[in-house]
Amino acid sequence: MATRDQPGAPVPTEGADFPVAAGVLFGLGLGGFFDGIVLHQVLQWHHMLSSWYPITSIENLERNTLWDGIFHSATYVFVVIGLFVLWRRARGRHLRWSNRALIGSLLVGWGLFNLVEGLIDHHWLGVHHVNERVDRSYWLAWDLGFLAWGLAMLLGGLWLLRRGRGPAEAAPAAVRR
Template structure:
């Protein structure tokens, strides 16, 4: 009887994981985006003083932009954690898929920042030095590495159609 309950709980968990598959991914994406934005803001803006979120105006405007950026990162992080808590409550947390989302969110934000904000919009550079290209390459390669890890983890959690039309689920 006890073994049937365990098997039933496992089956229920597998079903819930797939019902909430997108929510697992989005929870991770929001958390990863917020986490990397928070890290960027604290390390590069506050501790190292390399740049502000918006460097095309006065220092005061730059500090205000940093504050808004910081608030955005916290809202994304908290939203991701609220979704995470809801997934746990529903017994639908799919940790591998969630981590895939974390890496995807962090990597996509990092790449967006490195290409769009740094080079296209030019609202700030990573660092104002003569050989900024070295910083750009490292910044963007790190972003691509995060995205690759996220894609691999997410790919591992996809649904697999088998012969006969049934769906098999990855247990991780």
């Protein structure tokens, strides 16, 4: 086991910035989990390929369920990588844990998830739409609302990140050094 005097040992750094990449990865994963759990499973508004393979047969339901699982696996990988990045960055260091940076980076990741997933899956590929339970004439409105929600989260997250990287947030004097 390495000690602080050995090469390769973690070097403590005072006030190192919050690992934003970890927060963005967590946000991507949480956005995917929300989409998959709430929209796919609980509300059953759509499934991963439900525009291409409507849920009109057991075979199509099985195909969609498989692809929902693959989608959930990808979002799980984002969370695992985010945890790894956080662990590597925080291990042996003193980070400046900022609530604004954490929430901001989560919102950036979730907003990016909504924008990328919305643009690619809803608009470009058309594999599914946000709410396929409403009349088809409303699908575009739901898809645009999903994009607006993603953009709002992204912009709000960037704003919080900027504020979270400014002067130290109000903290007890014993914590500030």
